[in-house]
Amino acid sequence: MENGVRMRWSYGAATRGIVLGVVGAAIWLAAAGSCRGEMLLDDRWADGSRLEANRPAEAEVWVGREQDVTVAAGALSTKMGESSQKIWTYFTDEKPRQLAVGEKLVASVSFIPRVALAEMTSRSFRVGVFHDPTDPRLEDDVNSDGGGAGAPWADAAGYAVQVLVTGGEASYTAPLDLGKRTNLTSPSLLGTSGDYTKRSGGQPVTLELDKEYRVVLEIAKVSDTKVDLTASLYQGDEELSATSLSDDGTMLGTAPIADQFDQLFIRISDNATTADQLDFTNFEVELTDTSNAAGDATP
Numbered sequence: 001m002e003n004g005v006r007m008r009w010s011y012g013a014a015t016r017g018i019v020l021g022v023v024g025a026a027i028w029l030a031a032a033g034s035c036r037g038e039m040l041l042d043d044r045w046a047d048g049s050r051l052e053a054n055r056p057a058e059a060e061v062w063v064g065r066e067q068d069v070t071v072a073a074g075a076l077s078t079k080m081g082e083s084s085q086k087i088w089t090y091f092t093d094e095k096p097r098q099l100a101v102g103e104k105l106v107a108s109v110s111f112i113p114r115v116a117l118a119e120m121t122s123r124s125f126r127v128g129v130f131h132d133p134t135d136p137r138l139e140d141d142v143n144s145d146g147g148g149a150g151a152p153w154a155d156a157a158g159y160a161v162q163v164l165v166t167g168g169e170a171s172y173t174a175p176l177d178l179g180k181r182t183n184l185t186s187p188s189l190l191g192t193s194g195d196y197t198k199r200s201g202g203q204p205v206t207l208e209l210d211k212e213y214r215v216v217l218e219i220a221k222v223s224d225t226k227v228d229l230t231a232s233l234y235q236g237d238e239e240l241s242a243t244s245l246s247d248d249g250t251m252l253g254t255a256p257i258a259d260q261f262d263q264l265f266i267r268i269s270d271n272a273t274t275a276d277q278l279d280f281t282n283f284e285v286e287l288t289d290t291s292n293a294a295g296d297a298t299p
Contacts, residue, residue, distance in 0.1 A: 037288030102291030115276035119168025124269035128160025201243025
């Protein structure tokens with residue numbers, strides 16, 4: 001009888017342990033799933049074209065100097081010269097994506113410098129995410145920093161990172177300028193550094209030809225009045241440099257935060273301050289849910 005009681009108790013305890021383990025695993029998986037997020041764009045030009053839209057796998061890519069751009073399977077390439085190149089795409093089908101509190105937008109641009117690298121200290125490779133609240137999307141190749149006639153991008157709001165792309169010794173230069181577009185009357189979206197309230201940061205980096213790098217810009221909405229920003233530079237999975245700051249009404253001016261985005265915009269000044277050619281291998285924009293911290297997901 002005593003043995004029977006023990007056996008029943010052991011069986012019940014084991015059953016409860018299994019049930020609790022299954023429930024815990026389910027909770028963990030649900031939390032982990034909510035952190036995976038939604039891929040808005042993951043364009044690698046697999047079909048060798050930049051003029052089709054089938055988000056998230058591809059979206060039309062528009063450029064300033066179309067004569068200097070070629071597309072092959074796996075890469076969109078632009079030759080650089082004495083003038084700037086502009087490249088942009090839209091990562092939503094129609095309306096902009098508005099961040100909710102607890103959401104983070106992560107935009108990344110992967111590229112390979114070719115032929116020759118500059119040996120300068122100008123942060124002339126620039127990546128930003130924006131939304132123009134008053135004008136239709138510009139879906140055409142136009143060589144303009146303001147979006148063409150009338151400078152429709154003048155009131156576009158958003159954030160950008162300005163990156164030092166150099167093959168020279170730059171051990172004394174912070175490679176990342178991270179900030180907010182605060183001059184919303186300027187006719188230049190990313191061509192005038194002074195239109196941004198920004199901070200410099202990051203560990204100095206010297207790049208090499210024919211290696212793939214990735215610029216990442218993260219925008220996490222913490223509250224209705226605060227976003228946390230992070231910019232980083234990677235080679236493969238290795239983080240080479242990073243910097244962070246907050247837009248909370250003090251660090252980046254008193255204007256309201258930007259929390260609506262639909263445009264990924266890239267501006268490269270010239271070959272004298274970047275590289276003779278840049279091969280882009282991936283444009284990626286992902287929306288993630290940061291409301292479930294990793295610690296909360298532990299069963």
